[in-house]
Amino acid sequence: MSEIQTRFNPCYSYFATFFFILSPFLFTLSTTTNIQLGSSLSASNLNQTWSSPNNTFSLRFISINSSSFSLSINYDSISIWSISNTVDSRATFTLLSNGNLQLLSGAGTVLWQSNTSNSGVSHATLDDSGNFSLKNRSNFVIWSTFDHPTDTIVPSQNFTVGMVLSSGLYSFFLKKTGNLTLQWNNDIVYWGLGLNDSVSSNISNPRLGLQSIGILSLYDDKLTTSVTLAYGSDYAESGDILRFLRLENDGNLRIYSSTKGSGNILVRWTAVSDQCQVFGYCGIMGICSYNDVGPVCGCPSENFNLVDPNDFRKGCKLKREVKDCPGSAAMLQMDNTKFLTYAPETTNDVYYVGISACRGNCLSGSSCVASTILADGSGQCYIKTSNFVSGYKSAALPSTSYVKVCNPIVPNPPPLTEEGGKRKKLEGWVVAMVVLGTLVGLIIIEGIVWWCCCRKSPKFGGLSAQYALLEYASGAPVQFSYKELQEATRNFKEKLGEGGFGAVYKGILANKTVAAVKQLEGIEQGERQFRMEVATISSTHHLNLVRLIGFCSEGKHRLLVYEFMKNGSLDSFLFSTDVQSEKILSWEQRFNIALGIARGITYLHEECRDCIVHCDLKPENILLDDSYNAKVSDFGLAKLINPKDHRHRTLTSVRGTRGYLAPEWIANLPITSKSDVFSFGMVLLEIVSGKRNFEVSNRTNGKRYSIWAYEEFENGNAKNILDSRLVDYDVDMDQAMRAIQVGFWCIQKTTSLRPMMGKVVQMLEGIIEIEKPPMPNIASEGSISGTSLNTSGPGPSSSSSLQATPLTQPSINMERPTFSHIQRDSTSFSTTE
Structure with missing residues (x-):
């Protein structure tokens, strides 16, 4: 379920809520034309209608084909309410003298009725909002189409709990919690849109409404303002526009808009972005x-x-x-x-x-x-x-x-061609000759053009390598053109973040998949090596690793396409300072996130063909999916950095991510997988405490949080280490103690004392017993090549870096360790098993 935040503009929101609540009464007070008992419509006379006072809406029969008709309420040619039965030309729709509304077939069979016999109905109205109502003499509504929707909701219409939009086997509901749900066959729930806990806990009588300006909102008596669930892409644009929400027979829920008299219906929002x-x-x-x-x-x-x-x-x-x-x-x-x-x-x-x-x-x-x-x-x-x-x-x-x-298995055939009106397979040698001849011709033409026009131009010098790599291995990630990614990101319009490797943008691919597109900067590797590294990253699949979908490599343009994570990065949950919109993770969620990170890093260190050291593990590089599962991002990118540019990035990167660096970076010692273990320990303690490891305050007596935390642990006050925001949540203290002790083992200065990541997973899961960790000796990081590290200030802000930055020192020879081929540290870790 997606988490929806309340978007709050006081003046506008209060006015919108007030208008929405009063709108049914305003329309009741507007001028209406009464439809008397005994009135009827006939399918044989399509000019016969019951219309709203301003003639915007009409109730009438419409022709499906020469022999089939249906009854619906229409805005221009758009049906906003209908009866699903198709009828012949002799069918009638009648408001009987007893107040019952009936649709009769030509043979006199009752196909549909309102079941309002003897309920005091004196007349009917169709108002300027599109609502058809049966009323008594006091104008009290006995029955209305707004209370019995079919597949569409229009502005001023309340959609409440218990109501259903239906289209074929698909249905749309509003739950008591305020969540929206799409179902197939009343059984399979394939889409949902939910509220965050702080909002849903206050819900008592939710109502869904589509505002006339194209905003889908949730209303409730206990909420001071409406909760915005979705914006139509043309929201707030002026004009005589009808906007409506409809469940289509393809199972998708969409917001549409149509300008009166235009005949055009345009999609403005879609619930399920990937139709498949x-x-x-x-x-x-x-x-x-x-x-x-x-x-x-x-x-x-x-x-x-x-x-x-x-x-x-x-x-x-x-x-x-x-x-x-x-x-x-x-x-x-x-x-x-x-x-x-x-x-x-x-x-x-x-x-x-x-x-x-x-x-x-x-x-x-x-x-x-x-x-x-x-x-x-x-x-x-x-x-x-x-x-x-x-x-x-x-x-x-x-x-x-x-x-x-x-048996036998008969695969689908390759594409066929038409010849003489008959489907006929082309001979294999014919296809081969045509393809080969075309390729040779294109290569010759391209060579001539390049030789004559471009061979001396530095602008085109980098392209030759791209076309020389025809041996690019099968099974590699999807290759996108730069133009495709420009279109997918709407010319890189919506930026998700920016880090050491470049900016990340939200994009929608041709198959409607939402993706994160990273525009790499400072990457000057050769074409062949770049593609090899991308292929290595894409072949690394794990539940707790962000998946690489594809890449683009056109001249100077180098981009990577990743799966999109709606909940963003872990730091925004751990270190949020905005109390009003604070996102709090329960202990169960935090422990599962920690375990997920550990499993993902274990896969990189111990289960891949070659050990991959992340080099920049921190909360900013941990993404959360819809179910708050942890996904480690930016692994394997350290090798993409140009060595010249790498030295420049090192200084800024070290200052930007202090608090996660293993001591061996500072001492210019060999970098192994144990360096990631140190960083994981720091992240683990931050997950437990909700505080930056290098944060100092009066509570910590001026000491860094990680040092103060060990002293509290030593004194038997482990509960003091826990995030104070967890006071209202159930905390499994056995799990918490395991996490705290594992964190302290991981941040030991001596690499031999740090456990391997596979052992870390076992320790967190409680499979092996954990000995009491010694005091971590991390009080001083020293300086790097004359650049002092200010360790007394706070750690990096959540906005400082959304991308991984390889944390290496200028004095390290970057050609010595290549990160995907670093030897695994086989140092044992002493525990009681």
């Missing part, structure tokens, strides 16, 4: 992917037929059911494909096994129809036992899926 993540979008056994236009649906292989050849979204069915081929079943493998798994499926049929077991267990299981193994380091295997399976295929997905079919 909508469960069931391509139907049963359907696989969703993207082409140049948008999402497309297909079948896993030619072992399947489309359920409906005229509608690819209805899914696929096996040509031969598995039950009809006992003993002859096989597993169809689909690379870069996953089967969507949402609650409640996430609580069942999840195993931690390897790829062979994930495939084999499904093949041997009688109830299993498909499985997915994740290649993100989590080791998770999802076994699908439901007959309804929804798939997603993308080159960026690190997963492999299997579907149980009858």
Whole structure:
């Protein structure tokens, strides 16, 4: 769930809330035209309507085709409320004399009714807000379309708990906690938008409303101001514009806008940015992917037929059911494909096994129809036992899926061409000759152009290396053009942060994936080495590491594309000073974050083919996903720095991240994985305390927090070390004591006393007993090449650096250790096991 903060402008917000609450009464007082009992509409007369006083809205029958009609309330040609039944030309819609509203088919069958017989209804109205109401003689509303929405909400309409927007198998709800939810088949929850704890705890009677200026807001009697959930991209723009929120039959919730008389309907906000993540979008056994236009649906292989050849979204069915081929079943493998798994499926049929077991267990299981193994380091295997399976295929997905079919397996064919009106495969040698001839021709033309025009121009000198690297290995990250990333980031408009390697921008890729695009600066490596380092980083997959999606390398432009983390970096939670909007992590969340960081670093140190030393582990480089899982960022980037530029960055980097440097950096000693262990210990103590390690105050008697904390631990006052903001949370003191002791072991000055990261994980998990740590001797960091380190001041602010900066000293020969090939420190760590 995304955390939504209250966006607060006192004058505007109070006015908006006041207007929203009063708006139904204002519209009730406006001029209306009464529709008398006995009035009716007929599908045979499309000119017959019930209209609002200003003729903005009308209730009438509209033609679907020559023989089918439907009844709806319309704004221009836009339906804002409708009855799903289609009817013939003899159908009627009548307000009966007993006050009941009925839709009758031509044969006289009741297709829909308001169930308001004998309720005192005297007339009906359609007001200028689009609300159709049945009222008594005192103008009290007995029934209204605003209280019984179908698939759309308009301004002035309250959407409350218990109401439902429906479209096919999809539905949209508002929960009592104020959270918004999209469901498939009233079972699978595939999207949610939630409030933070400080807001949701005050909710008693939430109401969702779309303001006329295009802002989706939540209202409640206990809130002093509304909570903004989403902005339409054209919010607050003037004009005669109708904005509305609609649940479409593709399962997505969107805000639209339309200018009166234009006939144009424009999307202004979308709930699920990646359409392929909508469960069931391509139907049963359907696989969703993207082409140049948008999402497309297909079948896993030619072992399947489309359920409906005229509608690819209805899914696929096996040509031969598995039950009809006992003993002859096989597993169809689909690379870069996953089967969507949402609650409640996430609580069942999840195993931690390897790829062979994930495939084999499904093949041997009688109830299993498909499985997915994740290649993100989590080791998770999802076994699908439901007959309804929804798939997603993308080159960026690190997963492999299997579907149980009858032998023989028939993969989907390559693209076909048309000849003489018949589908015909081209001969392989013809294709090869055409491709080869085209490539040779292009190379010759390019060579001539370069020789004549560009060979002496320094502007184009760097391009030759790029085109020479045709041997770029398969399986590497996705390569983007600079233009593609410019478009994805809207010309680098929304900056997320800036650090030693350059700025990071938010972008939306062509497949609608939200990403973080890092624009590297000072990278002057050769093309070949840059791509090799990028390939190394991208091949490093783990649940607690930020995933590299792709890169761009065009001349001087070097960019990296990472997965996007909505909750930002850990420092913004630990060291926030804004009490009004303070984000507090519970102890359970903090401990899970610490354990996640430890596992991620363990993977880099001990489980990769080559040991990768991070060199700049700090809270700013720990990102949190939607579920507050820790993701270590910027690992492996130290090798991308140009040695010349590296010396310049060293001085500023050391001053910017003091408090996390291992003593060996200062003493110009060999840098090993134990340097990261020291940094992790510092981060661990900050997670426990919520304070910077080098922070001094009256509470610490003028001592740095880490030194004061050890003295409190020595005196048996470990509770004093805990973040004071945790007073209202349950704290597992056994876990807290383990974390504190592990932190002190990690920050020992002597590297041999520091544990390996794999041992750190075991200590945090309580698998091995922890001895009492000695006093860490970190009181003095000295100076670096004449540049003194001021250790008495506070540590780096959360805004100082969002990117990793390699912490090396000017006197260290950077060509001596290459960070992805540093030898692992095998020094043992003494504990009682």
